[in-house]
Amino acid sequence: MLFNLITGILAFNLISSNSLKVQKQNLVFFTGGNSIMPSFIYSNFINKLKDYYNVEIINNLDNKNNQVLEKLLNIYKKDNDFIALSHSSGATSLINYCNKFDISKYILLDPVDNNKLIKNKELEFNNNNKVLILNAEKSFNWNFNSLPKIPFIPMGKLKNNFNNYNEITLKDAGHCDILDDPYSNFMNKNLAEGLSDRDKVSQYQQCLINLINLFTMDNLNNNTVQIIENFDFEYNYKEKLI
Numbered sequence: 001m002l003f004n005l006i007t008g009i010l011a012f013n014l015i016s017s018n019s020l021k022v023q024k025q026n027l028v029f030f031t032g033g034n035s036i037m038p039s040f041i042y043s044n045f046i047n048k049l050k051d052y053y054n055v056e057i058i059n060n061l062d063n064k065n066n067q068v069l070e071k072l073l074n075i076y077k078k079d080n081d082f083i084a085l086s087h088s089s090g091a092t093s094l095i096n097y098c099n100k101f102d103i104s105k106y107i108l109l110d111p112v113d114n115n116k117l118i119k120n121k122e123l124e125f126n127n128n129n130k131v132l133i134l135n136a137e138k139s140f141n142w143n144f145n146s147l148p149k150i151p152f153i154p155m156g157k158l159k160n161n162f163n164n165y166n167e168i169t170l171k172d173a174g175h176c177d178i179l180d181d182p183y184s185n186f187m188n189k190n191l192a193e194g195l196s197d198r199d200k201v202s203q204y205q206q207c208l209i210n211l212i213n214l215f216t217m218d219n220l221n222n223n224t225v226q227i228i229e230n231f232d233f234e235y236n237y238k239e240k241l242i
Helices: 002-016 037-047 068-081 090-098 114-117 183-190 199-216 233-241
Strands: 024-030 053-058 083-087 107-109 132-138 164-170 225-227
Touching: 002 037, 024 068, 024 090, 037 053, 037 083, 037 199, 053 068, 053 090, 068 090, 083 090, 090 107, 107 199, 107 233, 132 183, 132 199
Parallel strands: 024 053, 024 083, 083 107, 107 132, 132 164, 164 225
Antiparallel strands: none
């Protein structure tokens, strides 16, 4: 598994660096807070994504006269497919919108299901999708050592009802470590505990990108649940291959 990870990353980076050989895939990103959070708080992460994908931001604040559906339809018409990525309760928006299309891959970062709260009905799953679920460990974990700490998402974690999935937990990471400074550090200090070593936030974000790349290349084993403890696996394995 580890060898497949690094060889997949190296191959993806090599191919993606040559725009003459490959066309970037279209990727739509549903931000958190049911896709009403502004995209600028994710700018570093989004810029990393843009090295590999044509990224379009989906924001529910734009949803007047079905503008979101029209935007998705225009993207879909280009290739009859796109990759759908979400953060937090953006997963609810992603599934509600993208289930109307024949989309091959969903990527859900710390997915939250609040469909019952907002629409008073259960979320409908499409089991034809391949799904990558990436969980920041501290988003959902309760900590009762010394002073009890409540997770940022105490309830509402999206149940994994998918047939074809990879579910990966990134150890010690927090729900808002995907955000830029100063938002990430503010949330870590006040509301959503994240990585204790704040110098590793950028490394964590790059790790997310690496895993997304591997998934879009179909280079992850199906129906697996695993934990990643070392975010710099790309560099460690490069050394082993030399």
